Amino acid sequence: MRFLWRDRLARFVQTIVCVSCCLTGSLAASSSMKFDDLADLSLEELMSIDISTVTEKAQNALSRASASYTISREDIEHSGRRTIPEILRMAPGVHVGRVDNNKWTVSLRGFNGRFSNNYLVLLDGRTMYSRSIPGINWQQIDTIIEDIEKIDVIRGPGASLWGSNAVNGVINIMTRSARETHGLQLALSSGSATNNETQFRYGMKLGNSTHLRLYGKHTEHDAFEDINGQSAHDENRRTLLGFRSDRQPDDKSSLTISGEYTQSHPDDLFASVNFETLELQVAPTKNKIDTFHLRTHWTKRLNDKNQVGLQIYYDREERDTTLLVLERDTIDIDLKQHLSLGKTHSWVWGFGYRFSQDDLSNTNLLTAVPNDLNVKVAQAFVQDQIQVTPNLSALLGVKVEDNSFSDIEIQPSLKFSLTLGKAHLTWLSVAKAVRTPTRVGTQVRIDIPSLLLEPGSELNVFPLPLLAELAGNSTLESEELIAYELGHQWQLSENFNIDLAIFYNDYSKLNGTEFSDLLCQPGNVLFANDPACLGSARYLETPLLFNNSVSGHTLGGELVIDKQMTARLSSEFNISYIKYELASTSIGFLNELADVRNPELLTNLKINYRVDERWSLDFWLRHVGKVEGFAALGPGFDSYTALDLRAAMQVNPFLQLEIVGANLTDSGHLEGASELGEVESQPIPRSLRATIKLLF
Amino acid sequence: MFRPLHATVINLTIAVLLILFNTPASAEVKNEQKVKAAIVYKLLRYISWPEEAVVSNTINLCVDQNDPFYSAFSNINGRLVHKRKIVLMHQPPPKSTIECQIVFTSEDSRLDALIINAEMKKGVLTISDTMQFAERGGMINLVVKNNRVRFKINPHAAYRSELRINSSLLSLADLVETDRSDDNSAASLHADS
Numbered sequence: 001m002r003f004l005w006r007d008r009l010a011r012f013v014q015t016i017v018c019v020s021c022c023l024t025g026s027l028a029a030s031s032s033m034k035f036d037d038l039a040d041l042s043l044e045e046l047m048s049i050d051i052s053t054v055t056e057k058a059q060n061a062l063s064r065a066s067a068s069y070t071i072s073r074e075d076i077e078h079s080g081r082r083t084i085p086e087i088l089r090m091a092p093g094v095h096v097g098r099v100d101n102n103k104w105t106v107s108l109r110g111f112n113g114r115f116s117n118n119y120l121v122l123l124d125g126r127t128m129y130s131r132s133i134p135g136i137n138w139q140q141i142d143t144i145i146e147d148i149e150k151i152d153v154i155r156g157p158g159a160s161l162w163g164s165n166a167v168n169g170v171i172n173i174m175t176r177s178a179r180e181t182h183g184l185q186l187a188l189s190s191g192s193a194t195n196n197e198t199q200f201r202y203g204m205k206l207g208n209s210t211h212l213r214l215y216g217k218h219t220e221h222d223a224f225e226d227i228n229g230q231s232a233h234d235e236n237r238r239t240l241l242g243f244r245s246d247r248q249p250d251d252k253s254s255l256t257i258s259g260e261y262t263q264s265h266p267d268d269l270f271a272s273v274n275f276e277t278l279e280l281q282v283a284p285t286k287n288k289i290d291t292f293h294l295r296t297h298w299t300k301r302l303n304d305k306n307q308v309g310l311q312i313y314y315d316r317e318e319r320d321t322t323l324l325v326l327e328r329d330t331i332d333i334d335l336k337q338h339l340s341l342g343k344t345h346s347w348v349w350g351f352g353y354r355f356s357q358d359d360l361s362n363t364n365l366l367t368a369v370p371n372d373l374n375v376k377v378a379q380a381f382v383q384d385q386i387q388v389t390p391n392l393s394a395l396l397g398v399k400v401e402d403n404s405f406s407d408i409e410i411q412p413s414l415k416f417s418l419t420l421g422k423a424h425l426t427w428l429s430v431a432k433a434v435r436t437p438t439r440v441g442t443q444v445r446i447d448i449p450s451l452l453l454e455p456g457s458e459l460n461v462f463p464l465p466l467l468a469e470l471a472g473n474s475t476l477e478s479e480e481l482i483a484y485e486l487g488h489q490w491q492l493s494e495n496f497n498i499d500l501a502i503f504y505n506d507y508s509k510l511n512g513t514e515f516s517d518l519l520c521q522p523g524n525v526l527f528a529n530d531p532a533c534l535g536s537a538r539y540l541e542t543p544l545l546f547n548n549s550v551s552g553h554t555l556g557g558e559l560v561i562d563k564q565m566t567a568r569l570s571s572e573f574n575i576s577y578i579k580y581e582l583a584s585t586s587i588g589f590l591n592e593l594a595d596v597r598n599p600e601l602l603t604n605l606k607i608n609y610r611v612d613e614r615w616s617l618d619f620w621l622r623h624v625g626k627v628e629g630f631a632a633l634g635p636g637f638d639s640y641t642a643l644d645l646r647a648a649m650q651v652n653p654f655l656q657l658e659i660v661g662a663n664l665t666d667s668g669h670l671e672g673a674s675e676l677g678e679v680e681s682q683p684i685p686r687s688l689r690a691t692i693k694l695l696f
Numbered sequence: 697m698f699r700p701l702h703a704t705v706i707n708l709t710i711a712v713l714l715i716l717f718n719t720p721a722s723a724e725v726k727n728e729q730k731v732k733a734a735i736v737y738k739l740l741r742y743i744s745w746p747e748e749a750v751v752s753n754t755i756n757l758c759v760d761q762n763d764p765f766y767s768a769f770s771n772i773n774g775r776l777v778h779k780r781k782i783v784l785m786h787q788p789p790p791k792s793t794i795e796c797q798i799v800f801t802s803e804d805s806r807l808d809a810l811i812i813n814a815e816m817k818k819g820v821l822t823i824s825d826t827m828q829f830a831e832r833g834g835m836i837n838l839v840v841k842n843n844r845v846r847f848k849i850n851p852h853a854a855y856r857s858e859l860r861i862n863s864s865l866l867s868l869a870d871l872v873e874t875d876r877s878d879d880n881s882a883a884s885l886h887a888d889s
Contacts, residue, residue, distance in 0.1 A: 035771040038734035043868065046735050047844060180840060182827050250726065567867070613873055653831040653872070 065417035065427035067155040067501035078608045078618045080646035080660035085138050091153040092558035092574040097672020100682040101224045102236035102266040104138045105672040108169035112597040114674035118167040132358040134440045144215050149176045157483045159433035160397035160413035167433040178211035178246040184696045191689025195221040210247040224682045232682045233284035238264035252301040259294040269680045270322045271449040278465050287321035305340035325361035344387045351380035367445045377403040391419050405437040406478045425489040434478040441546045446470045449677050471543035482506045495564035502557040509548035513588035516545045552582030568610040576602040599625030618646040640669045658691040733768040740777045742865035746858040749819020754783045758796035761786040765802045818858045830872040848872050
């Protein structure tokens with residue numbers, strides 16, 4: 001079986017390679033800039049030209065016309081934060097809750113949770129979304145923070161371009177080209193209640209047009225203190241080693257090869273059900289996660305109007321944790337072409353194939369049937385950008401995807417953008433996106449610690465303890481979203497921008513659960529057949545079968561006001577709002593979960609002040625609204641206001657010192673919880689951290 | 697530890713490399729070099745040379761003949777700045793005794809250390825796109841940031857060479873300070889607009 005797919009894969013690759021070679025061979029036109037044209041530009045205009053050879057097409061109104069937010073390298077530096085989920089707190093529409101020292105819940109436009117699964121995360125073109133385990137594992141999304149070029153946070157469906165599961169948005173993290181990271185950089189960072197971190201990066205030039213960087217990082221997170229002042233047993237040790245090389249033999253082509261190995265030991269205070277005492281027991285547990293990947297990305301600009309890109313990567317994950325014991329290999333191939341036809345049409349099309357082979361072992365909490373699974377996703381997309389009039393453009397796109405868990409998915413999108421003068425841009429879009437079922441939804445049973453219900457409690461009318469078990473349902477279908485968005489961007493001046501987006505997301509077939517057969521345990525006696533079994537049983541068990549019973553809508557918006565006051569002083573304010581209206585047609589647990597896991601309002605205020613050539617001061621205040629509780633999940637979280645302050649000093653060109661105080665306003669607040677209740681939420685403490693960076 | 701899938705990956709990598717190296721290397725000037733050359737041309741109008749440095753009615757731009765930028769600069773040869781003609785000279789000091797008003801060296805040339813260390817005559821503007829050129833005492837350092845060409849200026853180095861840089865150029869640059877003992881120089885530079 002394995003040989004069969006490999007043969008097929010090999011043939012597929014050969015086809016792609018041949019297609020690419022043909023395309024490469026048939027071109028002749030040159031796409032160079034003319035020097036005379038350049039000499040006519042002003043100095044400022046010259047400084048704004050993108051000199052990269054084969055990056056995406058030139059910025060135009062349409063490409064700005066979306067609810068997207070870019071976190072630049074400068075933003076990351078000014079945030080003083082050293083993990084990606086912490087940095088994402090600044091983005092509008094993104095709710096980040098920290099569960100403990102090594103776990104986060106991150107969501108876009110609602111549906112927050114540790115296993116959030118309705119948006120995509122890409123790190124240098126590799127998807128971090130797993131269809132084996134549900135969703136995104138933020139513990140593993142890390143790199144050298146200084147080498148991140150930017151993070152694009154795109155709110156709203158991106159499925160017509162990025163594929164299934166880009167339902168509520170896409171977070172696209174890109175690292176810097178090796179040509180921009182020459183030299184040796186060392187960073188040491190240490191702080192209270194956070195971590196000790198040591199990292200190096202060495203970048204060099206190999207020959208005329210090849211650049212290489214090698215990097216490594218080791219972090220040691222100490223455990224937080226729980227509410228009683230005891231160790232929360234959530235230590236994390238993590239080591240990362242990687243390289244990236246960029247070759248650019250001429251203006252028209254580029255080749256990137258990168259690879260990385262990581263090993264992490266994120267420990268937990270894990271809650272599980274003791275079947276002897278029928279009590280919830282909480283015990284420290286040790287985990288280990290190894291990952292490895294190798295990626296190549298090649299682009300070629302055939303002429304001004306024709307550009308091809310090919311990406312291939314291999315990814316391996318070995319996970320030995322209390323909840324999941326998993327081995328997974330993934331290989332992914334993507335080909336993309338940009339084509340401009342005439343003055344009005346600009347096409348992008350592409351296709352790709354991903355093959356994943358996973359082996360999910362049974363644990364005390366989880367049973368998978370089957371344990372081994374091959375997951376295949378084949379997809380193709382096409383997108384046409386039409387310049388209707390000089391002010392009005394339209395974007396039509398569709399993605400067709402065939403995957404192992406659902407039928408063929410067709411995900412179209414339509415967008416219009418209208419510019420009014422130089423200062424105003426209005427856009428309107430309608431798009432469909434789906435979230436395909438995963439192994440957990442279809443083939444896995446998990447005991448949910450949070451659903452051990454005592455007799456007489458609100459949700460348990462029986463005289464015995466009731467234990468619920470999440471049960472996969474092989475007939476589960478994809479969740480669907482039709483999203484309607486409206487946005488307006490107003491550039492009041494060069495340094496003053498306002499960006500507003502409003503959305504109405506209409507969801508159907510969202511995952512819910514329903515009670516299935518109630519069983520008297522031990523003995524597996526069906527309660528419906530023999531109600532008298534209650535007398536002899538010790539507890540009751542009910543599988544909670546996944547279904548598609550939840551539907552409804554969310555309504556909300558985000559406003560970003562960005563002002564550069566002077567060359568040295570800049571500020572940004574953003575506010576996000578969301579309101580849910582969801583209902584389930586079945587009776588089960590967790591069906592109203594989405595309502596209660598997000599605050600209605602999120603607010604950020606950031607001020608960055610460059611005092612002089614040496615000193616830089618940063619202020620970051622954020623307010624997170626109250627998160628309602630839900631009976632089975634315990635109480636929610638109070639609203640909180642957090643303040644971060646940072647002072648950095650560039651002592652000389654080679655040495656930078658930084659001090660960051662985070663969460664300065666309170667001594668500890670709860671802000672995130674796992675929806676399964678398998679790990680305890682810990683108070684997030686105030687912290688102080690110092691970092692030394694050396695660059696030679 | 698890893699399964700044979702590994703081998704497939706290596707084969708694919710080789711396939712990609714083959715495609716790449718099949719492509720004939722291009723000898724033409726890169727866009728980046730053209731943009732950098734255009735920026736050098738544009739920023740010359742913000743520089744004024746001391747009287748004694750001007751020996752003829754030309755601004756001599758000295759670039760090593762083997763420097764990949766040489767052909768990019770041929771596009772500005774003969775153009776006028778401050779009513780003076782730019783003349784591209786193909787040898788930089790210290791090899792040559794030609795009077796240079798500007799010396800340029802690129803990251804692909806190994807001359808920049810020599811240029812910084814050489815006892816430069818007054819009135820010679822040094823420009824490069826090597827790493828840390830301004831920090832090491834060079835005057836104008838072209839750098840690529842977010843795929844865009846920016847420049848760093850070391851005003852003290854320029855001042856020591858008695859060059860005057862217009863403040864509107866300084867406002868577009870990242871300033872690099874290597875000599876803080878001489879604070880008056882910065883003040884005088886800023887005042888000169």
